[in-house]
Amino acid sequence: MGKINTFLTRTRGRNGPDIMDWLTYGYLFLGVALMFGPVLWLLASSFKTEAELNSFPPRLLPYKQEMITVTGYDDPLPLYTVTEGEHAGRTVAQVKRIGLSAKVVDPENPTETFKIKTSEREAVERVALATENYTELFEKFDFLRYFWNSTFITLTATIIMLIFNSMAAFALSKYEFRGRTLVLALVIGVLMVPQTVVLVPLFMIAKELYLIDTLWGVILPGAATPTGVFLLRQYMLTIPDEILDAARMDKASEWKIYWRIILPLSAPAIAVLAILAIMWRWNDFLWPLIALSRNENYTLQLALNSFQGELDTEWSNLLAMTILTLTPIALVFAFLQKYIATGIASTGGK
């Protein structure tokens, strides 16, 4: 603890922490609690049984009631400690509950059954992870299908976007042609029309193209982005034209110049765009909500949203599914966070 303290309060060229340092670290640790806390709480909760999730006040660790198999009974029985009355102190297994009392059996002596009041007993519990919250997602729900839909949409849309946007950026940065300024103006125009304000005509166009309720209907409308064209064009402008001229001397075709020279040289910008695209597609919600109607076409986000509206959905499964939905993005973040930060700062988000 002392070590951490000296580490945190070490300052350059000054002796000891002043009040501003204390406030600074106070704010930062409050931030850590507020930003990470809710997600960690969700993670912890996702390993609790439904009964534990419904108890109030909630406990930090996941507990499970101890079960025991008693000879003469087919199913494992829940274990209780009797707290009051003539049997106080004994550990018993409950056979069944009858109103305010319960019929119990002594596990060591399976023939001896008696009745206790439910208020006079306490469940025997131990810390255990309710992993069935997760396994049930694959048994009771079609989790893998939603996961596949999301993955297919994300990867296909990202690949199409990278190819189309980089081709356009190549043309806009490396060719002089009539109408270039016009095209650039058009791209800025697209920036002004987000999907959110053209939902109705977008729906009609997708319907006429037989894209409604297909995964391609989610992929194509978002596949060409003005942001991507701008980001890649800015980067390609920094590549010297002499390289292109040299390649042309060697009789390379323009397509070869594009994908053998310009694309590899633009790799940093393409990486940034790829990460952004993966994030946008994976988290996409409004357009899929409109374009997809059959349950089997749902993305993870849609499935998650529709499950929370269903009455018979239990929090235990919902929480587990939330964790599985955020995991891929969390992994991407963990490994590539440097690129993400620079990418987002340089493009201004979407």
Place this chain on the structure above:
Amino acid sequence: MLGLLTSIMRVFEIPMAFLQRILGIKHLAWVFLAPNLILFFLFAFLPVFLNVVYALTGGDQILLRDRAFVGADNFAVLASCDNYLDPNTCQKDLFWRAVHNTGWFIVLQVGFMIGFSLLTALVLNRDIRARGFFRSVFFFPVLLSPVVVALIWKWILQRHGLMNAGLDAIGLEPVLWMLEREWTFFWSVFLSIWAHMGFYTLILLAGLQAIPRDVYEAALMDAATPFRTFYRITLPLLMPTMLVVMVLALIKGVQTFDEVYAFSGGGPGSATTLLIQYVYETGFAGAPRLFGLASAASIMLALVLVVLTGLQLWATRKNADG
């Protein structure tokens, strides 16, 4: 993924060489532009024009040939209101409630979010340990999907949730957060700030780090108080970045839908119904599907966005120049 890309690229080598021979290098640019422009045309330009057509026609049919021309009726219906400050006096009361909600939402969300982002950026810009770690802590909710954000907070705010346990622990009565209008609105704004502030913090931090060190050293020489340094140096020099951030936040703010819809469904009642949700429900979720009305509402929103985006481009340019 790289291997896949390479083979896709190789497939196009022969047709592209052929096109280059018959078109010449000059016109090849259009071939490179074509795929992108076709998608832009189909899914951005065409919709803008069709949006107007939809707004000027009525009925619940999606195909244009089945729709009757009604002139400016849809706009008139939306605009018909005795008192614009009281949605109950309007013909489409839900629309005006959504307008009011969105107005309050962006005022509160953008205001507080920029405030907290600036504070966080200032703190992160101090001479602190483990800056990278703290920066990513504030940033990481930006990556979470809106539905996940909504569920995280819904879980904390549910009847037996952590928030009520906290209240219980300090001896207060539990609150049904999701059933009271004001509280649900408050938490909608809160979770939206929680999810997005890291992004603006990042931009503001970059802005702060671009301020030259020697200006501060000069201020230190002149024995300026920290407060004065902030007001006379930091804030004016950060103003261009602030402007960009503010306009960006407004653009995103008026389009808020996902996280609030997944969080509250617009309820209780219509307490958290925002404009995009009105468009979605009018056009796609309810019956009959009033596409004309939905289009008219989104055109009003689009006009606001065009002005804001114009502002954004102006602010970005100003920021780059200054």
